[in-house]
Amino acid sequence: AQTVTQSQPEMSVQEAETVTLSCTYDTSESNYYLFWYKQPPSRQMILVIRQEAYKQQNATENRFSVNFQKAAKSFSLKISDSQLGDTAMYFCAFMKQNTDKLIFGTGTRLQVFP
Amino acid sequence: DTAVSQTPKYLVTQMGNDKSIKCEQNLGHDTMYWYKQDSKKFLKIMFSYNNKELIINETVPNRFSPKSPDKAHLNLHINSLELGDSAVYFCASSSLGLPIYNEQFFGPGTRLTVL
Numbered sequence: 001a002q003t004v005t006q007s008q009p010e011m012s013v014q015e016a017e018t019v020t021l022s023c024t025y026d027t028s029e030s031n032y033y034l035f036w037y038k039q040p041p042s043r044q045m046i047l048v049i050r051q052e053a054y055k056q057q058n059a060t061e062n063r064f065s066v067n068f069q070k071a072a073k074s075f076s077l078k079i080s081d082s083q084l085g086d087t088a089m090y091f092c093a094f095m096k097q098n099t100d101k102l103i104f105g106t107g108t109r110l111q112v113f114p
Numbered sequence: 115d116t117a118v119s120q121t122p123k124y125l126v127t128q129m130g131n132d133k134s135i136k137c138e139q140n141l142g143h144d145t146m147y148w149y150k151q152d153s154k155k156f157l158k159i160m161f162s163y164n165n166k167e168l169i170i171n172e173t174v175p176n177r178f179s180p181k182s183p184d185k186a187h188l189n190l191h192i193n194s195l196e197l198g199d200s201a202v203y204f205c206a207s208s209s210l211g212l213p214i215y216n217e218q219f220f221g222p223g224t225r226l227t228v229l
């Protein structure tokens with residue numbers, strides 16, 4: 001069975017600084033997808049970024065980028081130029097290819113301070 | 115325009131009652147899901163329906179019964195509510211285009227409190 005681990009329950013960062021959220025996963029699959037979701041206080045789940053396991057290039061979306069280390073089964077999220085609106089819970093998630101079942105980590109609460 | 119909507123947003127009820135949460139999507143998706151987020155924020159899939167057929171059915175008490183009257187709706191009915199059912203329930207939808215991944219769009223969640 002696949003598992004997703006987020007070892008940082010809480011993180012904080014000052015506005016305009018950079019922060020990295022950690023995620024590791026365990027799977028015997030070779031083809032899969034990895035995601036970072038953001039859940040602000042409004043509760044809405046928002047997809048931040050997605051990585052296909054077969055792609056070696058790390059995904060980027062504006063200020064958000066990932067460091068995908070397939071051999072190490074590591075998938076960290078880097079947020080550059082942090083903004084107050086980035087304050088939220090961040091969930092790492094895994095999906096095996098040919099399925100639509102998302103498996104979530106326990107989340108990291110990120111607080112951005114002015 | 116609301117893509118995935120849920121009603122109600124908040125639901126407070128007594129133990130033993132039966133309640134339903136409704137979900138509707140206007141994205142033209144063919145697959146819908148229910149997730150449960152517990153008090154520790156852990157999010158786990160409960161069910162998925164594709165074209166009104168049950169695809170994923172995780173280990174969920176049979177007091178929980180999803181109902182899909184059509185592709186745009188997936189309602190969650192819960193019988194004999196228990197204290198442990200208190201959680202936030204999220205509906206989501208996607209176009210199931212396996213093996214290609216298609217994003218799941220989430221609703222705003224329904225916070226269920228069982229007293």
